[in-house]
Amino acid sequence: MSVAHRIRQFFRALRPAPTEAERIAVRAVLTPPQYALFARLAVADQRHAVEVYRRVLAGGVADREVLQAALLHDVGKAGSGLRLWQRVAAVLLDAWAPGFLARLKARGPWRRAFRVYVRHPERGARLARLAGSSERVVTLIAAHQNGAAGDPALALLRQADDA
Ligand SMILES: [Fe+2]
Ligand SMILES: [Fe+2]
Numbered sequence: 097m098s099v100a101h102r103i104r105q106f107f108r109a110l111r112p113a114p115t116e117a118e119r120i121a122v123r124a125v126l127t128p129p130q131y132a133l134f135a136r137l138a139v140a141d142q143r144h145a146v147e148v149y150r151r152v153l154a155g156g157v158a159d160r161e162v163l164q165a166a167l168l169h170d171v172g173k174a175g176s177g178l179r180l181w182q183r184v185a186a187v188l189l190d191a192w193a194p195g196f197l198a199r200l201k202a203r204g205p206w207r208r209a210f211r212v213y214v215r216h217p218e219r220g221a222r223l224a225r226l227a228g229s230s231e232r233v234v235t236l237i238a239a240h241q242n243g244a245a246g247d248p249a250l251a252l253l254r255q256a257d258d259a
Pocket of ligand 2: 144148169170257
């Protein structure tokens, strides 16, 4: 992941919550337990999820499972109790000053921030499974950050996530 991508992530923290019309669209794609999961995301992460969903849809994919994965891909970040800027700052620090972060990692919030970031695909996949998502949705979420792009749906999801 590029530094430019990380900077864009930082500015995502400033974007507004989904509108009522967007929430209605999200509810039409997700099952009620999946929507409950989505609603646990920080509002900036909800905004990001809606934008990724839109890009996947614009990419010509109307497969409901892929759209569910687009909306839930970062759900592993939900309920971390950390502000988005703290998580993004941890990732930026790791890119620019790994030695500094290594020292900070010894301290509570920064260590948690970094761990939330590193583990969010795996945790998100587990939460999606608990919410009754299909194996396809679970697999897409688990692979969205680092998975091989052999699967065209996964490739599109990753492209939409990085845009
Ligand atoms: Fe992610
Ligand atoms: Fe994402």
